[in-house]
Amino acid sequence: MDDVLILTTGGTIDKLYFDALSTYQIGDSVVDRLLQTARVKLPYRISELMRKDSLELTDADRAAIVAAAAAAPERRIVITHGTDTMTETARALAEVSGKTIVLVGALAPARFAESDATFNLGMAFAVAQVAVPGVWIAMNGRVFDGTKVRKDRTVNAFVAV
Template identity: 80%
Template sequence: MARVFAAKENGAVADVLVLTTGGTIDKLYFDALSTYQIGESVVDRVLKTARVTLSYRIAEVMRKDSLELTDDDRALIARTVADAPEQRIIITHGTDTMAQTAQALGSTAGKTIVLVGALSPARFAESDATFNLGMAFATAQVAASGIWIAMNGTVFDGLRVRKDRAANAFVAVE
């Protein structure tokens, strides 16, 4: 089983750091008439259910819908990434502004950073969240340093991608 680091233990560093920021992946809906709220992250439960054996550490940065993220929020995410001892970092993020956060991380050197989200909450039976998170873990292990987005079966260069809202999918840009 994976060794889960609650924090940096005895100078040891996890293989992967997962930073949670909110977004659809962690949304809760109470009924069809209510608004959503972003709940406690489901990432640890998903990774344990998947029996991930790579050591990881999870840290919450914020709980926001990506449409509510500000430049200050993106700066906080970038500082958290830069300050982390881990070289492989996964960021759970809402899909609407994921590409903007990838751009804000563009000057980060020497780390493999993978942004990932979901088009339906992980708590839903037919969510893409589990698959996307698994792709992000694989990408973090094999991709070169840089900024990546792993969504719906495709790994994108995080600095050359946009969300096509009409298609509800990510597309590469030149």
């Protein structure tokens, strides 16, 4: 199957902020709108799994993400995810074989004019089509082996380990 499955879990990419004190909630996913705006022609399917900040994800949530990826008929999967615990979920997804799974997020919400979300999502969509089976993280112009990466909070970026 050549389609791409996009699993949404929440994270900054879908955050809505309400005031200057950073009160937020995870809103409806913007993924479909971003892909339509980009005029993506490859068939894709979007499935919302949850709307959570990644710091709130539990082991049960990660198990649900793994189960959804494993059960999906698609071999190419993009997962939108918060960046704080993206690497933990990537390690959990390593047990899924025969699929190319790409985790992606944003450091600023997609609804912000100067967000990295659109670029990151486009990159993840491309990586899902060309990378060999495994778990990958696509963020800010780089692609990482999902099992050999960490988020460096001092520079607010992912780095290979």
